[in-house]
Amino acid sequence: MIALSNKSIKKLIGSSVAATALCASGAFASPVITAYKVDADIKHIGVESSHWRKAKETEIIAYPQTTIHLNDKKANTLNDGNKAKKVKVKALTDGQNIAFKLEWADKTQSIQSGNAIKNTEFPDGFAVQFAAKYDDPLKLPYIGMGSVDRPVMVYLQKAVAKLFEPNGNGEIDKQVNRANSPYFQKDLEKFDIDVAHLARRSYQKAFVAEGFGSMTEIKDKSSEFLMDMKYKKSAFSTSGWEGSVVRPLNDEYVKIYNDPIPVAFAVWDGDKMNRDGLKHLSTWIIVEFDGVASNDKLKKEFDKPLNNANVKTGEELMKTHCASCHNYGKVNEAASAYMAPNLSNIGGYSTTPYLIESIREPHNAIVPGYNANAHSNFAWHYGDRASGMTSAMPAFDYLTEQEVLDIVGYLKTLKAEVE
Numbered sequence: 001m002i003a004l005s006n007k008s009i010k011k012l013i014g015s016s017v018a019a020t021a022l023c024a025s026g027a028f029a030s031p032v033i034t035a036y037k038v039d040a041d042i043k044h045i046g047v048e049s050s051h052w053r054k055a056k057e058t059e060i061i062a063y064p065q066t067t068i069h070l071n072d073k074k075a076n077t078l079n080d081g082n083k084a085k086k087v088k089v090k091a092l093t094d095g096q097n098i099a100f101k102l103e104w105a106d107k108t109q110s111i112q113s114g115n116a117i118k119n120t121e122f123p124d125g126f127a128v129q130f131a132a133k134y135d136d137p138l139k140l141p142y143i144g145m146g147s148v149d150r151p152v153m154v155y156l157q158k159a160v161a162k163l164f165e166p167n168g169n170g171e172i173d174k175q176v177n178r179a180n181s182p183y184f185q186k187d188l189e190k191f192d193i194d195v196a197h198l199a200r201r202s203y204q205k206a207f208v209a210e211g212f213g214s215m216t217e218i219k220d221k222s223s224e225f226l227m228d229m230k231y232k233k234s235a236f237s238t239s240g241w242e243g244s245v246v247r248p249l250n251d252e253y254v255k256i257y258n259d260p261i262p263v264a265f266a267v268w269d270g271d272k273m274n275r276d277g278l279k280h281l282s283t284w285i286i287v288e289f290d291g292v293a294s295n296d297k298l299k300k301e302f303d304k305p306l307n308n309a310n311v312k313t314g315e316e317l318m319k320t321h322c323a324s325c326h327n328y329g330k331v332n333e334a335a336s337a338y339m340a341p342n343l344s345n346i347g348g349y350s351t352t353p354y355l356i357e358s359i360r361e362p363h364n365a366i367v368p369g370y371n372a373n374a375h376s377n378f379a380w381h382y383g384d385r386a387s388g389m390t391s392a393m394p395a396f397d398y399l400t401e402q403e404v405l406d407i408v409g410y411l412k413t414l415k416a417e418v419e
């Protein structure tokens with residue numbers, strides 16, 4: 001046996017197996033969040049609870065959602081220039097409930113006040129998304145709002161100012177800001193009580209959805225949950241938000257046992273005109289339960305298939321088969337920017353199984369088109385929800401399995417730099 005010096009090993013790796021080395025070194029490894037068990041009822045905790053000290057945080061990345069464009073050129077341009085955001089996540093369980101805490105930097109605190117009605121102000125916000133069915137890791141819901149037959153549950157909180165509503169009808173023009181209130185001294189206490197009773201609650205909502213346009217708010221209390229959101233100003237480091245959500249482990253929409261579950265996270269930056277689908281979004285992140293031996297089929301399916309992908313070949317294949325419709329990264333050759341989703345961040349917010357399925361069976365999860373009415377020449381799908389939808393993208397069933405993996409390996413590299 002010949003002993004190799006470090007230098008010659010480096011040379012060997014450098015020359016022949018650069019692309020494979022990238023994969024073997026864990027470039028495709030998914031982060032995992034651990035939910036820690038506490039011996040206390042966590043049903044009512046918020047961001048400030050001391051229980052969070054028992055959980056270790058995991059850093060995940062939320063990417064600008066560039067597959068979605070609003071009918072607002074300025075907002076779209078701002079979004080295209082956005083970098084990806086780091087979000088620190090902690091998870092807790094008490095055996096009955098599961099709770100998540102998110103922490104992310106945002107130098108500008110944007111709170112929605114009355115002006116939002118005039119569409120000039122947009123709030124910061126966050127969301128946590130659960131897959132209703134997750135037993136088959138190959139068929140998880142589409143990351144942005146689920147897809148037909150693959151529902152999701154979404155908890156959403158927006159930073160909304162508490163406004164005094166004299167008549168409780170939400171007539172913003174007639175609302176009086178506390179700072180300009182006609183109350184003084186002892187009346188102030190009464191004023192605060194009135195505000196607490198009459199103020200519009202901060203915006204906290206739970207939805208179920210099976211794709212865009214199918215979002216349904218759960219208002220009947222069939223699932224109890226609690227959210228919290230606080231801005232932390234810091235003179236020494238970057239200011240930002242903390243947000244938390246608590247929900248039961250099991251309700252009629254999502255059932256969580258001790259097995260790993262996929263959860264996704266999103267944050268909105270009001271200052272960047274983020275709203276609706278324009279946001280920063282993570283891929284499905286695996287959440288596992290501390291101290292519980294469980295199967296890791298989710299993790300295997302997320303990472304394993306790419307170990308033999310040749311990223312360079314994938315890049316070439318994309319130019320031949322995909323660039324006529326899709327723009328991505330520096331490739332800007334699509335016949336029109338409205339032909340197909342921009343894939344510049346697709347590697348950030350998509351799982352490997354989703355990307356494989358998008359190429360082989362594009363009809364399974366259909367991304368809605370940009371401003372369908374404004375750009376009706378570029379329909380992304382035919383048919384509708386009721387009659388069934390067919391994607392405008394052809395199914396690439398003639399590509400070999402290896403070619404698909406190579407493409408997916410390359411797609412996984414498409415993502416914005418982290419800020």
Ligand code: HEC
Nearest residue numbers: 067321322325339340341358362365366367380391392393
């Ligand atoms: C004829 C135009 C066309 C070609 C060629 C094409 N696509 Fe698409 N693609 C679309 C359209 C339209 C959609 C949106 C509808 C949908 O989701 O199926 C889409 C959606 C996608 C999505 C999902 C995007 C998202 O945001 O989730 C991926 C991934 C994708 N294509 C990858 C590819 C790859 C890889 C190739 C080449 C092998 C390719 N496409 C070739 C038109 C095309």
